[in-house]
Amino acid sequence: MRSERGLTLVLILALAGAPCAAGELIERVLADVDGQPVLLSEVRLYETLKGLTQEGALETAIDARLMHREAGRLPQASLAQDEAEAACAAVRRKAPLLVEDPGLCSLARREAIVLKYVAFRFSGEDLDAQIEAWVKELRAAASIRYNAP
């Protein structure tokens, strides 16, 4: 099993287009969620930040995409400027080696919106189960297509 550090190195090399073998795949569309692409670089960010395998990171990215789309419809979940900046700063602290990638902040903003939505909509015990049911519902209503590896 690769360490998080090893994963980070692979990701940075890929994202930065660093010297690599001839014909190295550095970006592609891994899946389509209701017409929106889920990209390799986005999945690799999840791999790095959450220590997941590529398969796990892809599913996480799809869930995040669905949750963000739903959360974005709720005005109470929109972010103020300072909240967006705080979310960005927090994720930069967590992954200092990726600070140059604007995708990192984008991902952090989306997560912050989802968290606000969750705080607004769900309460009580067993929050995880409620969120799980919500995601299941979102997946059932979505059209998800995976591209062959």
Add this chain to the structure above:
Amino acid sequence: MILALLLTTAPVLASVRLEVPEVDHERLWRYVAMAPGEPLRPAALRAAVQRLYATGEFEDVLAESSTDASGVHLVLRPKPAPRLASIRIEGDRVLGPDSARRAARLQPGEALWPGRLDAAASQVAVHLVRQGYLEARVEARAERGASRGAAAVFKITAGPRVRVSSASVVGAPAGLGRTLEALARPRPGEVFERERATRAAERMRQALVARGRWRARTELVETYDPVAARVGLRFVVNAGAWQRVEFRGHTPAPGVRRAVERLLREGGPSLDARDAGADRIVAALQARGHRDASAGHVTREAPGGEIVSYEIVPGPVWTAGNVSLSGADASLALRLRTREGAPIRERDLEQDERLLTRALEDAGHFEARVEALLDGGGGLTPVTFRADPGPRAEVEALEVVVATGEELPKGTPRQLHTRPGEPYRVRDLASDRRSLLLAWRNAGYLEAEVVPEVAFDDERTRARLSLQVLPGVRSEVDHIIVRGLRATREVVVRRELLPQQGAPLGLADLLESQRRLGALPILERASITELDGDEPSRKSLLVDVRESRFTSFAYGLGYGDRDKLRGSLELTRRNLFGMDRSLTAFARGSFVSSRFLATYREPYLLGRRLELFVTGFREEEDRESFDYVRGGGLVQTLFVLKPGRTLIARATHQRTDTFNVAVPEAAVDRQFRDATISGPSFSLIEDSRDDALDPRRGAFLALDVQLSLRALGGDPFLKSYLQASSYRRVLPRTLLAASARLGLARSFGFAEKTRLPLPERFFAGGDFSFRGFPTDGVLREGGNGLLLGSLELRIDASRRFALALFSDLGNVYPFVSDIDIGDIRESAGVGLRYKSAFGPLRLDWAYKLDRRPGESASRVHLTVGHAF
């Protein structure tokens, strides 16, 4: 150390290659936006892949890199999506590819993803079941061809086609069995189509409802025998008891009675329907001043049926006695809808309260309240509007503060409604807030907010106002991606888009672009959305369109006494050359007449937003008293100078030849007299009316100038015609409409003064002209000069009817030099208007104020539309 270096110094691109067919390369290359010599940035690469994918043309976009001494070589390799090019049927060929496409609602060019194919197979199977193949099974798959498209392959196992073995009606009331049986479909021996059977069951239910069985139900029971491939149909009828409605205590008007009956018939009659009927009765009574009206309902048994009985208590009619106003300017009472002697209606009272509150607010009473008080229990009732104006404040200062210190954007109104020294009005402040918000959002600050704040002094007579602007992030247009085009060139869509790459992304530009795309006849739908991106300050736009059908065809057949059989045909081909150009050909013919007309439309003349129409026509007719042939052509372009102001330029050639004239020439309608017009003409139109059919405010101005030249084969003349009209409300129910028309023309190239050819002369008199005279009756032979003015008061008498008082004056003069203000004809009259869906139906009676010998004293006109 190495990692830090990699992150801060991105490797440089030595080459960038996009692997797509040559024909698409230029179009798609714009979405790459990376070039040799630039650093390879992950965000730029990610955005390029997203943009290419957003075109909808690809299943995947692979980006690969390799490195040598010169730098990074980047290759973008989009993998085409399996887009529908053709349809193939395998197995039982019980329907053709076109039918399968329609059943599956597949669009040419649509991506054949697995989910879509499953849905398409289900839709085709459902279609086959409807056709009687109850056991049909359908599988669908995509097959990529050698070319760029893919085939949708439907593998059909149809099974037997099921027919109806028997069709019976069970439970029909006595005497209705045969009637219902006659409605049963499909009949025995016919192919079983479930939709027909369901429709037949519904028709049976409707037949029972129409016979007073409002609770009737019908159910279709199918018995399927798979061995014989036969289905037996039983229409099980539950007619229920008959119902009728009665009204006690008061008989509603016929229209209300019919409406209540309809509600009960359609509703079952359920409790909701009965309640809705009661509401309808009460509403009708209240509209007539029965403020305390009530209606209850009971359902009672009767021999063999039920009666829905409405117990109606109309209560007294509340009629407005003295209508007074306290606490506000008494002159405002003149504008109230509640009038002495008229029924008191709740909606009038509410509207009057609003009107008075608003008048007080306009004067600076920011907490004004108005309440209508009725003193009595019905009958003639005094109505008092009691106003509580509350404090009155003036604006001491208004400040616009931008939180981030940025300058006000272009488009900010120079003068706000709220001004120091004027009364403080909440409505003005809200309007100013909206104006500022729009200005900022139109300048690219799409998430801008404007927060109003009000601070009063201790006496609450002076208000310090501020509008605090929170601009948020300014967004620029990154890229514009167009998706969904098949036959149309991309430029046709792009030229309708106002947002430009690198410019601020303004809300008004987005809305106007959306409107323009929606107005393109070649598109069935169009939407503009933002593409998800990493940077809030740079947004790419996705323009997603679906093309409509490009060919339309219409025909008609008719019969007339003279024409006998008459037919017409119209064929339109849109989007010629993929450029939104169109060609329409229309032909109409009968045994005595024919007409042909062809029009070509170019929406962008010389690369500018300028419409050009080229029209050619020819018509001929054998009439009882004469024959004529008319032919010609017209080239016309239209400039929209600004919203509401249009300039039209034309070049016309039209020749009319009349022959075989069997009546005196004067009896030939003037539009068919021999004449040739050939030359340029211009029209300037300015229109600010709120409604062209029934204007309530605004103005209309049109100036036409026509030149016809002998050198171009026409009769030589110059003609100008100016018409202007304005509409203004002078009292709450009264509108003043005014109109003026001036026509000046002269022929040239003749030895002596000559009038224009008859069809081109000015005439006056008739429904839409000088109403004291018959059509063209002011000067029968027409003239080169025209003066005409009209004034009309239009008074609303009710929601549908209006009265009119009018006066027309003017004259037609043989030559311009004959125009004499002293020689003016005059008429005045009254009229009645009925506001219909097609415009006002108009009845006018006009009386000549200066009747001359041999003239009738008055004229009556009945027509549709206002005189001006």
